[in-house]
Amino acid sequence: MPQRIRPGEVAIDLPATFDAGLYFIGRIHTPWARREDCPKNGADSDAVCTIEVDERYAAGLRDIESVSHLIVLYFMDEAPRDVMLQAPRHYRRPHGAFALRSPARPNPIACSIVRLVAVAERRLDVIGLDCRDGTPLIDIKPYFASIDAVPEATVGWHVDERDS
């Protein structure tokens, strides 16, 4: 359900067909029933969320309990896919979709880093998610600090517009 375009935003025509397909491999259970209840990002919340992997894929979880942090990919199925220039209310001016972490993008796949706190069979309790209850799960990967942690990374436009 595409949202209306705000002033300064630009939408495009999407291709008529997809190039590849995704399986929903499970669901994410969170305390937030609606999109507007969700925290702005997962780091803003200490809520424990539960990732439930479908039985079909359960063998893929072996050794996951030894991993401290996970990269979770999930499908933002309520997000519009055609808004390339976006004007979120909390920023001063429009930015490109690829310079934002907005769920609205051609492939609305969110990527969150979470801390794994418990594993019980196909259910993983994690801290650090921001999505609506029932969000479709796409993938889980182990987070390797050696390749994934870049503490010195900066987002210039964001620093310039930060209120605080």
Added chain:
Amino acid sequence: MPQRIRPGEVAIDLPATFDAGLYFIGRIHTPWARREDCPKNGADSDAVCTIEVDERYAAGLRDIESVSHLIVLYFMDEAPRDVMLQAPRHYRRPHGAFALRSPARPNPIACSIVRLVAVAERRLDVIGLDCRDGTPLIDIKPYFASIDAVPEATVGWHVDERDS
């Protein structure tokens, strides 16, 4: 083209239909023509690779030049999607697909953190990729150290099996 199953590996039957579709929004140009030429992970290489975003999505790049590091999602189109328990040659025993960064997973979407070194219109030069030349691009996101950098993260099974 699925690879043969090695001893200790487990494959599953995948669903008959997909749940959602992906657009390929560009291509990644790298020095590696074949999968077997690629570095084991992007952090092992200083090669400059070029992400070329299709003209249709170009407006989504506004302000990207101010971002130091990007999260790049790309589609590993040669990877099998059905191998849930995997025995990579360089590890001692099989591990679940979700405990590995192997391209073989139900949704073969790789997630790499790269350093942005130059932007020229729809072409982004980056360091830190590991994929075959021509790999389809799925998404680009800004890397925020505040939510994405976890230097203390550990992968227990990997520490146990590391040779060095």
